[in-house]
Amino acid sequence: MNKHFNQIQVAVSKINRQHIQLFFLVLSLSLFVLGAGAPDDGGNIGR
Amino acid sequence: MILLSAILLGLPVGLVAARAQQRAYQPPTLAHIWLIFVAVLPQLAILYLPEVRRQTSDEMTGILLTVSNALLVTFAWLNRKQSGLSLMLVGAALNFTVMAANRGFMPISPQTAGRLVPQSILQDIATGTRFGLKDILLQPEHTRFEWLADRFLPPVWLPYQFAFSLGDVFLALGVFWLFAFPHFERRKPL
Numbered sequence: 063m064n065k066h067f068n069q070i071q072v073a074v075s076k077i078n079r080q081h082i083q084l085f086f087l088v089l090s091l092s093l094f095v096l097g098a099g100a101p102d103d104g105g106n107i108g109r
Numbered sequence: 110m111i112l113l114s115a116i117l118l119g120l121p122v123g124l125v126a127a128r129a130q131q132r133a134y135q136p137p138t139l140a141h142i143w144l145i146f147v148a149v150l151p152q153l154a155i156l157y158l159p160e161v162r163r164q165t166s167d168e169m170t171g172i173l174l175t176v177s178n179a180l181l182v183t184f185a186w187l188n189r190k191q192s193g194l195s196l197m198l199v200g201a202a203l204n205f206t207v208m209a210a211n212r213g214f215m216p217i218s219p220q221t222a223g224r225l226v227p228q229s230i231l232q233d234i235a236t237g238t239r240f241g242l243k244d245i246l247l248q249p250e251h252t253r254f255e256w257l258a259d260r261f262l263p264p265v266w267l268p269y270q271f272a273f274s275l276g277d278v279f280l281a282l283g284v285f286w287l288f289a290f291p292h293f294e295r296r297k298p299l
Contacts, residue, residue, distance in 0.1 A: 084136045088116060090145050091284055095112035097149035098181040098201040099280050100208065100215035102241040102259055103110070103271035104225030 111271055115281040119288030126289065137291035139188050148180035156242045167239060171213025174243065178205040193287030200279030207257035207274065214245035216258040221272050222246060224262050244272075 127134040155165045155173055165173075182205050185198035208215050217240055223231055225241075240246040249255050259272040286293070 080133070080136070084134075086142075087136050087139070088120065090139070090142050091287070092113055092116060093149040093153075094145050094181060094184070094197070095116070095280055095284055097145070097152050097177055098185075098197070098204055099112040099277050100204055100243045100259060101111050101271050101273040101277050102215070102217060102225065102244045103269070104222065104241055 110269075111273065112277065112281050112284065115285040116288055119285035122285075122289040123291060135292055137191055137193070137287055139191060139194075141184055141187050144180055144184040144187075148177045148184070152177040168212075174213045175205075175209050178208060181205075191287070192290055192293040193283045193285070196279050196283030196286060198283075200276040200281075200283055203257050203276030203279065204274060205276075207254040207276070208243070210253035211245060211247065211258075214239065215243050215274065216247040216252040216255070217241075217244045217272055218249050218252070218258070218260065219246060221260055221262060224265075224270055225272060 124134050151173055154161045155170050156162065162170075178201065182198065182201045185194055185201050188194045189198050204215065219231065219236065222234075222240055222244075234240060234246055236246050236248055236251075238246060244259055247258075249258075252258055257275055259274050259277075261273050261275075261278075263270065
């Protein structure tokens with residue numbers, strides 16, 4: 063149990079400011095291309 | 110989906126390029142990111158939430174899409190000096206132009222739409238009505254800026270079929286470039 067806790071702690075400590083910044087950037091630009099782009103695969107037709 | 114895959118391709122390319130140069134990957138820095146959220150969240154609500162979509166008229170949806178696209182063009186303009194953003198600005202502006210000129214929706218011809226859905230379904234959709242999320246079914250001769258519409262298709266043998274516009278091509282190239290080469294600088298003339 064303690065070993066698992068330590069492993070999680072080490073993993074979390076590796077998440078630094080830059081990782082959060084990158085995640086936020088990917089999220090924002092994904093929203094941008096979803097918003098500005100308009101490709102259509104006919105996905106929701108008849109659904 | 111196809112545009113998101115440009116991000117998924119660009120990011121690993123940028124990470125590998127940074128590692129090859131033995132430096133840490135520096136994500137691009139963008140200003141006024143809040144504009145994206147202000148622009149896109151209402152758009153996502155009216156397109157993806159069935160209850161909101163049902164209660165919003167097509168006319169109102171067209172207006173909201175136009176306003177949303179205008180805000181996204183503004184964001185791209187404010188960040189146009191960032192690598193890749195100038196291409197994204199062109200893409201967003203092209204899509205904004207054709208959509209604003211066609212009641213706020215992206216035009217698609219019945220011929221192009223016929224590659225995406227079976228003819229049995231397509232014949233029940235009248236021209237001038239909505240098709241899919243952001244598209245409107247229009248004959249090419251009734252489409253303003255037809256060359257900017259969803260008129261391109263991937264090869265027939267590709268299992269995933271979708272229609273895309275010239276603006277979408279610029280957007281995909283721009284977002285790929287932004288993540289792959291976030292700090293690329295053009296050489297200044299001597």
